[in-house]
Amino acid sequence: MRTLLALTGLLLLTACGSGGPPPPDWKTDSADLIERYQKHALLGENTLAERYFQQAVVATGGAGRVAETARLWLVRCATRRAMLIDDACAEYAELAAVAPDAADQAYYRFLTLRWEGLDAALLPAQHRDLVRAPSGKRQAVPGKTDEPLARLLGASLLVMRQEADAGTLDAATETASSQGWRQPLLTYLRLQLQHAVAQGNPAEQARLARRIRLVEQSLLPTYK
Secondary structure, three states: OHHHHHHOOOOOOOOOOOOOOOOOHHHHHHHHHHHHHHHHHHOOOHHHHHHHHHHHHHHHHHOOOHHHHHHHHHHHHHHHHHOOOOOOOHHHHHHHOOOOOHHHHHHHHHHOOOOOOOOHHHOOHHHHHHHHOOOOOOOOOHHHOOOHHHHHHHHHHHHHOOOOOHHHHHHHHHHHHHHOOHHHHHHHHHHHHHHHHHHOOHHHHHHHHHHHHHHHHHHOOOOO
8 A cells, every 4th residue: 555655745754764763653653544544535434544544643743743744634635536525625725824835835736726837847747747738638648647546636637627538437437446446436437327328328327337336335334
């Protein structure tokens, strides 16, 4: 699950020079907890995910680290928007007003769809081509990204910008399915079902409905 933190390229909470002193506990704890948050959020285990997120905030907040706490909220916002949850990132914006950072602010603008005039060089590398591509020619860009969560986020932002096409939905669905990320998978399957209904394709509707039922059943609580 280490690749999840590559979503932002910003946190770097565990970074330290080789041979140097070990990072303080608040850094390693917050990095581990935000990773756990992302994992369980994508699985649709929301109660557990939120518990880990709040613990991560306690770790950075307990050290009085405003910038690092703001980045946790930025990761949360990015994760939710990758799942097509329209998070406005308000908590990040409030903290960032105290400790602004150019790269963080660029990523915030990227997440909140304000791409016009955005300096793509300030973004994590996996998102730069998406912003630089001309409007109307961005649909294929997310699929060229190797990192699954960055690929899903790019597709989701295109959906929010109303620039996605059927291929975008297919790529996002396959990404979520291949990773076992039930929460975004269910959302994208439902979007595909809507598209199949609009196209009047009963065979595709039936196929998608079966997949949706399987994912919904997997999200039901189990008792032993």
